[in-house]
Amino acid sequence: MNMENREDLQALAGEYVLGVLTAEEAAEVDRRMVSETDLRAAIRYWENRLLGMTSLVDPIAPTPDLWSRIEHDLSAAVPSRPSHLSTTRLNLWQSLTFWRLISVAGFAVAIVLAFRTFFFEPTSQPPTFAVVLQAQDKTPGWLLQSDARGPLQLTPLGQTLVGPGQALQLWTFIDSAKGPLSLGLVPPNRSVRIPSDRLPPLSPGQLFEISREPGTGSPIGRPTGPVLFIGRAIAVH
Amino acid sequence: MNRATPSASFDYEAALFACARGERGALRDIYEYEASRLLGVAYRILRRHDLAEEVVHDAFLQIWQRSGTFNPIYGSARAWIYSIVRHRAINILRDTSRETAVEDAMLEDTLAVDADPLQDLSRMTEAAALQRCLAQLEPAKKMSLLLAYLDGYSHSQIARRLNAPLGTVKAWIRRGLQELRECLS
Numbered sequence: 001m002n003m004e005n006r007e008d009l010q011a012l013a014g015e016y017v018l019g020v021l022t023a024e025e026a027a028e029v030d031r032r033m034v035s036e037t038d039l040r041a042a043i044r045y046w047e048n049r050l051l052g053m054t055s056l057v058d059p060i061a062p063t064p065d066l067w068s069r070i071e072h073d074l075s076a077a078v079p080s081r082p083s084h085l086s087t088t089r090l091n092l093w094q095s096l097t098f099w100r101l102i103s104v105a106g107f108a109v110a111i112v113l114a115f116r117t118f119f120f121e122p123t124s125q126p127p128t129f130a131v132v133l134q135a136q137d138k139t140p141g142w143l144l145q146s147d148a149r150g151p152l153q154l155t156p157l158g159q160t161l162v163g164p165g166q167a168l169q170l171w172t173f174i175d176s177a178k179g180p181l182s183l184g185l186v187p188p189n190r191s192v193r194i195p196s197d198r199l200p201p202l203s204p205g206q207l208f209e210i211s212r213e214p215g216t217g218s219p220i221g222r223p224t225g226p227v228l229f230i231g232r233a234i235a236v237h
Numbered sequence: 238m239n240r241a242t243p244s245a246s247f248d249y250e251a252a253l254f255a256c257a258r259g260e261r262g263a264l265r266d267i268y269e270y271e272a273s274r275l276l277g278v279a280y281r282i283l284r285r286h287d288l289a290e291e292v293v294h295d296a297f298l299q300i301w302q303r304s305g306t307f308n309p310i311y312g313s314a315r316a317w318i319y320s321i322v323r324h325r326a327i328n329i330l331r332d333t334s335r336e337t338a339v340e341d342a343m344l345e346d347t348l349a350v351d352a353d354p355l356q357d358l359s360r361m362t363e364a365a366a367l368q369r370c371l372a373q374l375e376p377a378k379k380m381s382l383l384l385a386y387l388d389g390y391s392h393s394q395i396a397r398r399l400n401a402p403l404g405t406v407k408a409w410i411r412r413g414l415q416e417l418r419e420c421l422s
Contacts, residue, residue, distance in 0.1 A: 010414070010415070011414055014411075019323065019389050020391055020392050023328070023331040026327075026331070039310075052368065053371075053386050059273035059278075060289070060292060061273050062272050062273060062276050069267070070264075070297045071265075074298065180310070209308075227310055232257070
């Protein structure tokens with residue numbers, strides 16, 4: 001991308017965040033954002049940089065029932081609720097958490113089981129956590145497994161192209177205040193064991209990412225290149 | 238319940254991650270810390286209390302549903318939350334069915350109510366760099382950016398408010414953003 005295009009992209013992102021685009025122009029940006037990483041990054045940049053202006057606005061106390069209305073509607077805000085289920089069923093069926101856990105865990109378990117069936121002898125100690133790291137288009141890219149104390153096992157589920165002088169680096173977030181923790185460089189297309197002695201036990205929801213970095217890894221202790229794959233730890237019992 | 242000032246100690250990121258794990262208490266915490274300021278932001282754009290509450294209501298449902306997609310690598314959790322509210326408020330404002338005479342009435346009302354937004358710059362406690370860089374801009378550029386971001390004004394509304402040609406306003410905004418970015422980097 002040349003300089004002029006970069007300036008245009010930054011300007012478009014800034015106008016989008018300011019809110020000066022017409023409804024049609026904004027909708028076009030919404031569409032482009034899905035596939036254009038640079039545009040998305042530019043929008044995030046402006047969202048973060050302009051946020052301070054909101055401190056100029058006087059707060060207004062909400063009406064007392066606003067929270068109860070939000071809470072009431074949370075139950076209905078289930079994205080994957082099957083329509084054929086009777087509404088008189090247990091509240092469990094209306095719980096977002098329940099459906100989230102079922103869908104996420106189900107997906108992870110399916111992948112873990114498929115993988116183990118095809119590639120591994122069954123073991124007596126199943127992993128207690130699994131992370132499916134997905135690309136932006138939701139394609140599963142890597143599987144990260146851990147048992148209670150042993151090393152993490154990272155396995156590619158597809159091919160990842162890495163240019164000359166580039167490397168893939170694995171990251172996790174344990175303490176959001178401290179930022180990302182590097183788990184080291186990983187080879188692009190084969191399994192690798194990640195020593196876990198520097199790592200506290202995994203917790204559900206823990207974030208893992210793989211970014212593209214210079215061949216010797218990020219020089220600054222956090223991702224400098226695009227995050228290619230992202231996923232969260234799910235307990236697999 | 239709604240605190241008047243941002244809490245430096247509240248961990249917005251941890252709260253979003255907890256939402257992603259399905260912990261409703263975390264959403265409630267975000268509400269307690271931010272609802273009144275988010276409502277203020279939505280009201281400033283929409284100038285109608287009922288619509289502003291609707292925006293906050295919808296935004297909290299979205300925060301809950303989309304919390305799993307929040308990625309701290311791309312920015313702060315607080316910016317993520319505010320962008321949902323502003324996006325929703327501006328969408329409602331730009332809804333074509335509302336492009337009527339009501340809009341002009343609102344604009345007049347705003348003109349009467351608002352003091353010069355530039356006078357408020359000293360209140361920007363949270364982002365010293367942004368305040369410094371905004372203060373360096375020419376008044377017309379600064380005013381255009383503030384009217385757009387805080388009041389949800391479109392290009393043409395800013396043009397009317399500042400009594401300037403539309404093309405000039407568009408250029409002020411583009412150059413204002415560019416200068417802001419150079420100053421902030």
